Amino acid sequence: MNNNEPNGPGVRSWPLWEVFVRARRGLAHQHVGSLHAPDAAMALRNARDVYTRRGEGVSIWVVPSAAIVASSPDEKDSFFDPAADKVYRHPTFYDVPEGAKHL
Amino acid sequence: MTGARTLEPLAAYALALGDDALILAQRLGEWVARAPQIEEDVALANIALDLLGQARTLLAYAGQVEGAGRGEDDLAYLRDDRDFRNVQLVEIPNGDFAVTMARLLVFSAYQYELYTALQDSGDPALAGLAGKAVKEVAYHRDHATQWVLRLGDGTEESHARMQAGLDQIWPYTEELFDPASDLPDVGVDPATLRPAWAGYVTAVLTEATCRQPEPAWRSRGGRDGLHTEHLGHLLAEMQHLHRSHPGATW
Numbered sequence: 001m002n003n004n005e006p007n008g009p010g011v012r013s014w015p016l017w018e019v020f021v022r023a024r025r026g027l028a029h030q031h032v033g034s035l036h037a038p039d040a041a042m043a044l045r046n047a048r049d050v051y052t053r054r055g056e057g058v059s060i061w062v063v064p065s066a067a068i069v070a071s072s073p074d075e076k077d078s079f080f081d082p083a084a085d086k087v088y089r090h091p092t093f094y095d096v097p098e099g100a101k102h103l
Numbered sequence: 104m105t106g107a108r109t110l111e112p113l114a115a116y117a118l119a120l121g122d123d124a125l126i127l128a129q130r131l132g133e134w135v136a137r138a139p140q141i142e143e144d145v146a147l148a149n150i151a152l153d154l155l156g157q158a159r160t161l162l163a164y165a166g167q168v169e170g171a172g173r174g175e176d177d178l179a180y181l182r183d184d185r186d187f188r189n190v191q192l193v194e195i196p197n198g199d200f201a202v203t204m205a206r207l208l209v210f211s212a213y214q215y216e217l218y219t220a221l222q223d224s225g226d227p228a229l230a231g232l233a234g235k236a237v238k239e240v241a242y243h244r245d246h247a248t249q250w251v252l253r254l255g256d257g258t259e260e261s262h263a264r265m266q267a268g269l270d271q272i273w274p275y276t277e278e279l280f281d282p283a284s285d286l287p288d289v290g291v292d293p294a295t296l297r298p299a300w301a302g303y304v305t306a307v308l309t310e311a312t313c314r315q316p317e318p319a320w321r322s323r324g325g326r327d328g329l330h331t332e333h334l335g336h337l338l339a340e341m342q343h344l345h346r347s348h349p350g351a352t353w
Binding site: 014035036037038039041042045046049050053 | 140141142143145146149245246249253
């Protein structure tokens with residue numbers, strides 16, 4: 001069984017796509033999930049049906065899941081832990097002026 | 104209860120368009136949980152629900168024009184097959200996926216031209232419905248087009264099935280353009296829709312490397328209440344809950 005036949009020999013499945021939806025103008029596209037589709041045009045149409053049925057979006061991106069390069073869980077420590085003790089990266093050293101509200 | 108045969112032209116017209124949408128919605132709903140992928144389940148259910156929405160508006164309007172106190176549910180659930188005015192194209196069984204897509208292509212291409220023209224109707228209710236529905240059927244037409252192109256211009260197997268699907272439904276297409284014998288003056292003469300319909304469908308078939316069938320026979324009579332044996336079975340499934348439990352809601 002090869003990677004194109006995850007459902008068994010001779011049973012080919014459609015490739016997986018990641019879906020990004022922009023809720024309204026001015027916002028960034030947000031990852032909302034994934035789906036199967038035979039090609040990019042159908043992926044866009046499937047995304048419209050699966051993820052924007054209730055007026056959730058004004059724009060959709062679809063990206064082949066295989067094109068996503070992800071950080072590895074094994075590298076979590078070296079990737080993210082060094083940031084933990086760099087308190088000076090957080091804006092916590094400013095005096096808040098009297099009367100400034102909503103901070 | 105009086106049959107649809109006695110309806111005045113505007114009510115009969117709204118009923119005919121509404122029955123087309125209602126019956127195809129029921130057929131497409133049969134695909135749920137049976138489509139090739141869950142994504143296609145959702146797509147076909149969405150299209151079915153769009154059509155059901157159009158049917159509800161049209162049946163409610165037909166009942167209102169009729170003025171005999173029949174609502175959308177009465178018209179959908181309490182008429183027998185001889186009182187349904189849909190074309191036979193929408194009632195024939197789904198067949199395989201290619202048959203379903205062949206039917207959706209020719210029907211949504213017809214509906215697209217119909218609703219485009221109906222937006223200019225002198226009847227505000229029909230014009231309003233058409234303005235909303237034309238955007239929905241543009242998507243249905245696109246969905247069917249995408250699949251006909253992929254199946255027709257796909258593998259040897261998919262091409263053969265697509266062509267067989269077209270051959271199977273083509274005898275039923277002519278009926279879409281039959282003049283409605285009781286066309287109200289605010290309706291659209293379906294014969295005028297044919298050139299634009301044929302232009303669109305022919306272009307899709309050509310790109311899909313499919314041949315336009317030339318059937319030796321054509322269906323007739325849906326608008327007069329003459330139906331295939333399949334409609335009765337469809338209605339039995341669609342109507343039995345309402346008939347067994349009148350007024351049931353959840």
